[in-house]
Amino acid sequence: MSEPTRESGAPLLRIERLSLALPEGADRLYAVDNVSYDLKAGEILCVVGESGSGKSMTANALMGLLPTGVHVAKGRALFDGQDVLAMDELSHRALRGRRIGMIFQEPMTALNPLMRVGEQIAEVFEAHGLLTPRARRERALALLEEVRLPDPTSALRAYPFELSGGQRQRVMIAMALALEPELLIADEPTTALDVTTQAQILHLVKDLQARRGMAVMFITHDFGVVAEIADRVCVMREGKIVEMGEAREVLDHPRHDYTRALIDAIPADVVAAVGRPADTVAAVGRPAGVVAAVERPGDAIPPPRDGTDSTPLLSVSGLDKVYRSSGGWFQPKREVVALDGIGFSLGKGETLGIVGESGSGKSTLGRCIVGLNRPDSGEIRLDGVDLSALEGRALRAHRRRIQMVFQDPYASLNPRIRVGMAIAQGPIANGVPKAEALAQARTLLATVGLDGGAAERYPHEFSGGQRQRIGIARALALNPELIVADEAVSALDVSIQAQVLKLLDDLKQKLDLSLLFITHDLRVAAQICDRLIVMQKGRIVEHGSAREIFTSPQHPYTRELLEAIPGRREAPATATAGVL
């Protein structure tokens, strides 16, 4: 915890009874409802909440970046004594970038794709009429060095697409810090990054904050991140502050159920979470009245789940896949090795987790198993039948047995097809009469916890979590023996995540399914998987039971991944113990 540097004690930022009105027809009146908090100089305040909680809205209002339709209904936001919300455009613009800097969630899209990185940083000085072009370039270089970008000199001349996500986020930070602002607003800056990159960026933000003594408003949905960097925490839900206090205090003794649930979703010790879907969170994510209705599991230590069948359902061996881009007549070919000699087996009724960061080849592996991609060589045997050798009719007959649940619940459902039909299409294609398939679709919707009327509705009428349930129903429609879930919960809020994980786990038991669970998130893997495979650059670097991997990781990369989980070391055990 850093000490406030201002002697006067007056807060740098004071939000007073701020309400932001949503456009008419929204699901509630206010995006932010009567919110007040202070932020002192030199302090890191984490604003925590799930999507739709209004956690970013105050920050956007401060920057004058509110989405169209949202407007300030009442309240003030005093920055250094001045009400930012009442300022004219010109003085507000003078504040932006100069005294308040901001970084965003999506490093891939937050930089202009057509401008060199150096120009984009220099632009900050230009916007405020500072320095000569030459001095701007020099400062840009110094900033890139400060955010520890490898090879800053060439990065200066690089275009954004030539940098990785983590590097782009460093550029964003360099840009936000260029004029040494007194306040840095970071809106979910690590959410789109791999776990190891996330750890680096968090470290960097904290380091720069301490060095420059600026105030940081850090917006996140992840209590692991809070444990990692926050001085104070402000928990938001549906536009209101439900809890606020010193980070340590909130983490150790959360007073509100919602806070407790969010904290519990982030196991302080991953090992404790092995084989335990976070049921309690599942309950709290719903409207308050429903909480009591959802049963909570006992405190018992999870039963060992390694007692699986000895004959494997799926066995994969020597799987290779190389992506080649053919360049035309004179161009050199580029090759990316996605899979390199992958081999493993999966027993009946078992859940196997495939863990890795982006580019590790884990999704390609999933797609090869489902038959969306063809491996270059190797075998994929399902009950002894080599799927990779099958073609045409024979392949189609076997496809039914392996189904997939996709990552993006929004993009994976056809927006113009009713949900019931979307589920029934698979069986119909396999010869089931239409009426029967549609009736079956209704039953399936009930199985995944949606009411029968859902069948008549279109995908856009459902929330992300509900859509993912529909995706699961669709996968189940063909009575598969194996379900491949590719980042199936990654796009969902933690509370919804837990619900969907629980559903998958229940269905697996009930329908005797095997599950191949692909994820980048070790915390999620810990909750649902019996065994784990850790992939890096197309190879399996480690595999074993979930418990083994979390308690005694052998490979340095696995250890690095585990180390990088935010909040892992700092969150006290009591946070979880309090719930159990």
Place this chain on the structure above:
Amino acid sequence: MAYVSLILGRVGKAVIVLLAILVFNFFLIHAAPGDPAAVMAGEAGATDQQFLDDLRERFGLDQPLPVQLWRYMSGVLQLDFGYSYRQQMPVLDLILDRLPATLLLTGAAFCISLLFGIIAGTLAAMRAKRPSGSIIMGLALLFYATPLYWVAMMAVLVFSVTLDWLPAYGYSTVGADYTGLAHVGDVAVHLMLPALTLGLFFMAVYTRMTRTSMLSVSQQDFVKTARAKGLAPGVIQRRHILRNALLPIITLAGLQAGQMVGGAVLTETVFAWPGIGRLMYEALMQRDYNLLLGIFFFCALLVILFNMLTDVIYRLADPRIKQGAT
């Protein structure tokens, strides 16, 4: 190095495409009923079969098609596009004689439409919610929907007949024999009406497209970043939004540029502009095979050239397009 090999690859493909077009056009034209001999004989009022056969023998039309094709292709490879018996001149001379006028007209129309289209589109996007924006879009829709020949006739009526500001037709003042700057000015005045008329339609297209493109780019994250930097709205529009919004315009402009030779038949006819379009029309009516094939060849050549040019420009405008990714 990769750049050079890319261009070489494109040129190789272009040559193959051009040869294929030549062969295809040749057969297409010979599949049409009637031939130059029949047209000439008809005009001469002669129905004598002997006269027809003589004509056909002279033009080589009595030979089997593959032989005619072979003769034509080997001629083209030596830059000999044959002889127009109607005009009593080599085809190449005829085309090169008319090409500058057409390129001047379509080039001017192209620049006018691109420049004013982008400006109008940018203004319309910046004023998307104000009446002035709607007025720009209304005008664009009007120009988009109005037939070209009608605009041409109205322009002549207003600016030449009524106001007497601009000449109604022709390339330059007949008999004036201006030289130097005076000649340039004379041609420019003559150029104004046809170029504006021809440019209006594409100007409307660019206006609509620029507006749509800018509005969608302005929703993107990096625009938010630019605003968070404290940049002035004008700079954000120009440097961040417009630059990205222009990428689809380049594609469209490349397509328009490809039509520069053949696309002005109507305008050239109305304004009596001595260009390729009118030459093509006459050649078509007179079954002047060699001349038609020659014009088709030049049209195809320009389309391919402008496509390549568009590719090069696109690569300069968008750094993300690497040589390998096509």
